[in-house]
Amino acid sequence: EVQLLESGGGLARPGGSLRLSCTASGFTFSSYMMTWVRQFPGKGLEWVSAISGSGGHTFYADSVKGRFTISRDNSQNTLYLHLNNLSADDTASYFCARDRFCSATSCYRDKLLFDPRGQGALVTVSS
Amino acid sequence: DIQMTQSPSSLSASLGDRVTISCQANQDISNFLNWYQQKPGRAPKLLIYGASTLETGVPSRFSGSGSGTYFTFTISSLQPEDIATYFCQQYDYLPLTFGGGTKVEIK
Numbered sequence: 182e183v184q185l186l187e188s189g190g191g192l193a194r195p196g197g198s199l200r201l202s203c204t205a206s207g208f209t210f211s212s213y214m215m216t217w218v219r220q221f222p223g224k225g226l227e228w229v230s231a232i233s234g235s236g237g238h239t240f241y242a243d244s245v246k247g248r249f250t251i252s253r254d255n256s257q258n259t260l261y262l263h264l265n266n267l268s269a270d271d272t273a274s275y276f277c278a279r280d281r282f283c284s285a286t287s288c289y290r291d292k293l294l295f296d297p298r299g300q301g302a303l304v305t306v307s308s
Numbered sequence: 309d310i311q312m313t314q315s316p317s318s319l320s321a322s323l324g325d326r327v328t329i330s331c332q333a334n335q336d337i338s339n340f341l342n343w344y345q346q347k348p349g350r351a352p353k354l355l356i357y358g359a360s361t362l363e364t365g366v367p368s369r370f371s372g373s374g375s376g377t378y379f380t381f382t383i384s385s386l387q388p389e390d391i392a393t394y395f396c397q398q399y400d401y402l403p404l405t406f407g408g409g410t411k412v413e414i415k
Contacts, residue, residue, distance in 0.1 A: 185351075216404070226352070226395060226406040240402050276351045281399075290340055290399055292363070297346075297353035 183207045183294055185277050190302030193267050201302045203260040203277030211235070211255040214280035214288050217262050219273035220301070229275070230262065234283035244270075267306045274301035310335055310398050314407025320415040327383040329410045331396035336376050340400035343372050343381045345392045346409075352395060356381065388414070 189201040203215070217229040230251040231240045239251050250263040260277050276299065281291040311334040321327050331341070339359035344352035354363045356372035359379055369384045383390055391414060396407040 218404075224393065224409060226397075226409075228402075228404040228406075231402065231404075242403055278351075292342055292354060292357035293397065293399055293404065294354055295344075295351035297351050299351045300349055301351055 185296035187277055187302040190304045192305045197267050199264045201262040201275055205258045210258040214283055215260045216278045216280040219275045221273045269306050272306050274303050276301040310405050312405050312407040314396050318411040320413045321386050322415045325386045327386050329381045331379045331407050333377045337398045337400040339375045341379050342397045344395045347392045
């Protein structure tokens with residue numbers, strides 16, 4: 182059973198930084214691309230960033246490129262998102278999800294799986 | 309980016325009713341479409357992937373159909389525990405994109 186637990190949210194000032202973590206279990210972590218998705222207070226969902234199984238390839242939404250950094254530690258089954266230069270527009274709940282399966286050479290389209298027991302990591306940016 | 313247009317944004321139905329939600333992509337995404345159920349304060353729960361495949365453990369009253377650019381999601385007989393917001397999401401191309409959501413309420 183896939184389990185994903187987000188942590189690290191909180192209150193940050195505009196221009197500030199936070200680091201989110203996502204601890205995974207129930208699957209072979211290094212074999213899957215992992216993704217961060219955020220949900221704004223108005224309830225819309227936005228894809229934020231993804232990282233390949235090996236960590237060698239990263240992808241970002243235009244809205245966060247240059248400010249957020251995704252990384253992973255496969256030895257600890259943990260995914261990270263470093264949020265820098267935060268603005269009020271980044272206020273949201275951040276969810277991690279298991280994304281596509283990755284072989285040694287390629288990643289293959291696959292269902293995006295959240296853990297519905299999780300509440301996400303709430304990030305509030307306010308002065 | 310692929311735009312996903314979901315309708316309606318909300319609906320009110322009676323217990324036992326058949327409920328249908330539609331989702332349209334602005335370009336062909338084959339069958340790379342997921343449907344999720346989300347309850348307040350929780351992450352989305354995957355119900356349908358590949359446009360029509362029921363995720364393990366999901367009740368059979370939920371179903372999905374479509375391919376290309378037009379997709380539908382159906383609850384055959386609305387139950388009290390189905391009160392939630394439902395989202396479609398394409399996974400053909402990055403960035404992954406979501407529909408705006410449909411809030412389902414009991415009449």
